[in-house]
Every structure is written in C-alpha cells, then in structure tokens.
Amino acid sequence: MPLSWKESGIRWYWVAVLVFIADQLSKQWVLASFDLHESIQLLPFFNFTYVRNYGAAFSFLSEAGGWQRWFFAIIAIGFSVLLTYWLRKQSHRLWRTNLAYTLIIGGAIGNLVDRLLHGYVVDFIDFYWKTSHYPAFNIADSGIFIGAVLILWEAFQPEDEAQTEQKK
Template structure:
C-alpha cells in the first residue's frame, strides 16, 4: 500500500534539514575562525581543532590520490537516495528507524557538500584522554554514527519481536 508523505517516514525529513544546517553552519564557523590545525582547549578531554579529512571515517583512503572523493560522493548520494526510498515506504510511527535514516541522510549530505565544495571534509571535534586522541570528527559524522547505531538496535529489536510473533 502506497503511503502519502504524512503517513510515511518522509514526515521525518525535517531531521535531515536540522542535521544538515547544524553541520554546515558549524563548519562555516570553523573555516571562518580557525587556521588549519589551530586548536582551542575547551575541556580536559575536548578541543576544537580544525583538520581536513580527505578520506572517509578515520581518514580511510585519505592519501589515495583524489579518486576517493568521487567514490565517497557516489556512496553518499546512493545511500541518501536508498534511505529516502525506504522512508517513503515505511509508516511515520516507526520512530527509531525513521530517525536513524534521517540522521544518516543529513550527515551524508553534510559531508557530501564539503567534498564537492572543498575536496575534503572539515572536522573539528577532538576528544582525547591523556595523549591519546580519538580521530577528529564533525556533526555530520556524529549523526551518521548515531543513525547507524539506531539501525543496529532496531535490527535486533525487530528480529526479537518477529521471533515472539513466530512463537505465538
């Protein structure tokens, strides 16, 4: 049965807009106020540090010669289209999954714009403990991570409820 946008997961697309705007505005602020590698300590375990990521998560393929920019662009567009199609097909009351998909889409589009405009992704959230630093990331990365975790949680929840339905 075809759902209209109010009944479908597309009703949650406002999350995409919020994530995208928060991500892009934060990155523009960093670009306007920080020099590359400039760092400001905010907490004993957290800095604002402007770095460029030419690769994907954890700088994967950052030194691959430039082709990775187009690969990650295609992946971002592909996943965004696929997740939007899935949103269109599922009911709006599937809160966890709709939120997960829209977080991933918003994050993917935020990083996509960076890749297309700059050739790299602007990262600036730098968490660390003593001298061990977690790789710097941004709001888009955080949204993608949270969305992925929600998808994983949902997959276990759905399978356990399916198991209950089969047993009954």
C-alpha cells in the first residue's frame, strides 16, 4: 500500500467529482427544460429525449415494483466503497486503473442520487438509426461504461507492460 494518500490512487478522485458534477448539472438542465418524453433532434442520428429509467442498464428490472430502487442503490454504494478502497491500496501511477475506478464511482454516485431523490434515473442521450433507438442513457452511464472498458483493456494488457507501469 502506498505510504500516503497523495501517492495512492485516491489522488484521482477528482475525476469522480467531475463526472458527478457534469452528470447532475446535465440532469438538472433536462428536468428544468424538458417534459417527460419531449425530444429535440440535434443530428440525424442523435436526440436529447427525456426519459425515466426505473431499472438499471437497458431498463433491466424497471417493472419490478419498486424494490429495485433500493437494490441498485445498495449496489452503487457497495461498488463505490470497494473501488475507493482499491484506489487507496494502489499507486497513483496506475493511470488506466485509477481512471477506470473513478469514472465508475462518479457514474454510480450520479445515478444513486437520482434513485434516492426521484426514484428513477434521468436519461436523455438518445442515439438511433432510422427507427431503431439505442436505449437512452446519461453522463453517469457513460462514465460507468468507459470505466468498464478501461478495466477490460487493463485485463488484456500484456503482463510485462503492467509490471513496467507499476514500477514507474
């Protein structure tokens, strides 16, 4: 474990704060500017469309009757605590891992706040092709997705590269 907090991955926590703030500001703008299901086309394949997600990714468990709100809140808190613990245990030099963890933490907390305040997550980013729409998402979801991709990238990185990076 790094000797000080400054030398640990906690140093990267500013990324989580940035993702959280951007997410919450964008959602507050949507709530203030849009009616539910209102949509504005920005590009021929991209809209801002206000929808509510009572479930998780791709509206998983959205029709579950309300218990899922607390289930997903507990998961968000649990993962945020676990990733924060792991950040504290590793060097600040492991940039991909630290970035991945803090992106996920910021996104998880952003969606957690929505669940606790509203009982649902505010989604508004809507990509589509012709009549096929990808499920709407938000900035928090983007942080979680990018963080997960970075973790996968790190998992498939050759062992010698990872060891060299850790020794720096």
